[in-house]
Amino acid sequence: MLPSTSILFLCFLCCLSPIVPTSLNLTLPHQHPDPEAVVEKLQWKLNVSLSRRQMLGNDGKGTSSGSPSSFSCLTGNPIDDCWRCDPNWASNRQRLADCGIGFGHAAMGGKGGQIYIVTDSSDPDPANPKPGTLRFAVIQEQPLWIIFSGDMMIKLRYELIVNSYKTIDGRGANVHVTGGGCITLQYVSNVIIHNIHVHHCYPAGNTNIRSSPTHLGWRTKSDGDGISIFGARNIWIDHCSLSYCTDGLIDAIMGSTAITISNSHFSHHNEVMLLGHSDGYVLDEGMQVTIAFNRFGEKLVQRMPRCRRGYIHVVNNDFTYWEMYAIGGSAxxxxxxxxxxxxxxADVYAKEVTKRVDTDEKDWTNWNWRTEGDILVNGAFFVPSGEGLGVLYAKASSVEPKSAGLIQQLTLNAGVFGDPRDSVSVGFSGGTTTSGSSTSNNGGGDYFGMIFGGSAAPPPPSLTITTALLSLLVIIILNSRHPLLYYIHPLLKHST
Structure with missing residues (x-):
């Protein structure tokens, strides 16, 4: 049973319900208090990278650190430009941890830890991982920077449960992770996953799986996600290629926050990305996710992403294909x-970028959905609402519009380095750009305003007293790690 003091406290709150505020702004421990500041800092980093590339291109020579060869490696992408121009990057791999942007920028991964080289692609025993395997590396307690001795196809038997302070760094090798369960980040922090393929993942479980050297737990059947983020924080997924999984390619749920998904390539999938557990799960109010410089490619249907609650920044991505919608949400x-x-x-019934899922218009009118500087091609249209409707962002009013060609430059290397890119059959003809509440046709749509910044902050979420008290109960249970935790919802039944 819960401690008697907790029960008495809840009863006391119920008695005081008439004087408890009707709204409560729930926050997670690692939720950023000012998401607009994070957006503004990302804009600043992008402009620095673009300005550096432009300066070197104008003088043809650059400075002592800006030779023609360094110009050829600069793309204006602030993540890649942070480390790729170093010809000795392989001897300084952990520099990558300093290159993060957005809400997941603080993810340290295995920075400061030893380099661990995966030499064995097998996965024979999830309960007793074999030294030299990826599973053995990711369960260790200490920070590790995990690299690979060569090209590998790692066929997992069950979920790969990753411990905190780990970097999975596939640079320099062609690494594929596939099979049962794929990658799970549950109740962990500071994980970086970089430059690996994740594909053909399917449900697996009902077995004991080791999540640390000292903990072995029973896992029920997984959903078949490519990467599952569950109650985790400070997560950065960069330059990965994801496709063909049973459930989502990336799902982040159950109070996960401080996440960046960048420079990745998504293709051949139905429900691409889910952010938020359920409409009623109030802890996801604190979810904050940056989705930047990704390419949403061939044969995608929907959920790029599908959001519940939280603050989602979708910036400088190339959405080249969808069948139903690109960005959806509820709650x-x-x-x-x-x-x-x-x-x-081409489908005339699928031109809208946005979809409010299972919600009447009268209920979503005040939702804060903004579009600014977006290129809308081939009849695409974005339906803004709430605070984002008719508001110009004063913080970024001085930012010059950039050439539309930059979106291809910024996403040029999306996915695993060296992968072939799917072709885009539709050009810029007929494209429009949006800025605040205005929509203008730019005679071929060859401008995209990289306008960033903050309008008025969104209104605090409105919660009923019952919801607030239930939320407090959940927080108490989560903090106490009480066995009751695993009866709140069937998805909490995993024991690790």
Whole structure:
């Protein structure tokens, strides 16, 4: 049973319900208090990288650190430009941990830890992982920077449960992770996953799986996600290629926050990305996710992403294909769409970028969904609402519009380095850009305003007293790690 003091405290709150405020702004421990500041800092980093590339291109020579060869490696992408121009990057791999942006920028991964080289692609025993395997490396307690001795196809038997302070770094090798369960980040922090393929993942479980050297737990059947983020924080997924999984390619749920998904390539999948557990799970109010410089490619249907609650910044991505919609949501998430290219399919009934899922218009009118500087091609249209409707962002009013060609430059290397890119059959003809509440046709749509910044903050979420008290109960249970935790919802039944 719960401690008697907790029960008495809840009863006391119920008695005081008439004087308890009707709204409560729930926060997670690692939720950023000012998401607009995070958006503004990302804009600043991007402009620094673009300005550096432009300066070197103008003089043809650059400075002592800006030779023609360094110009050729600069793309204006602030993540890649942070480490790729170092010809000795392989001897300084941990520099990558300093290159993060957005809400997941503080993810340290295995920075400061030893380099661990995976030499064995097998996965024979999830309960007793074999030294030299990826599973053995990711369960260790100490920080590790995990690399690979060569090209590998790692066929997992069950979920790969990753411990905190780990970097999985596939640079320099062609690494594929596939099979049962794939990658799970549950109740962990500070994980970086970089430059690996994740594909053909399917449900697996009902077995004991080791999550640390000292903990072995029973796992029921997984969903078949490519990467599952569950109650985790400070997570950065960069330069990965994801496709063909049973459930989502990336799902982040159950109070996960401080996440960046960048420079990745998504293709051949139905429900691409889910952010938020359920409409009623109030802890996801504190979810904050940056989705930047990704390419949403061939044969995608929907959920790029599908959001519940939280603050989602979708910036400078190339949406080249969808069949139903690109960005969806329910339960009043804040969606800030800036500087993306949306290319609508030929289907006249699938031109809308956005979808409010199972919600009447009268209920979503005040949701804060913004579009600014987006390129809308082939009849695509974004329906803004709430605070994002008709508001210009004063913080970024001095930012010059950039050439539309930059969206291809910024996403040039999306996915695993060296992978072939799917072709885009629709160009910029007929494209429009949006800025605040205005929509203008730019005679071929060859401008995209990289406008960033903050309008008025979104209104605090409105919660009933019952919901607030239930939320407090959940927080108490989560903090106490009481066995009751695993009866709140069937998805909490995993024991690790």
């Amino acid at each position: 009043n998430p804040t969606i800030n769409s800036q500087g993306n290219r949306y290319i609508a399919p």
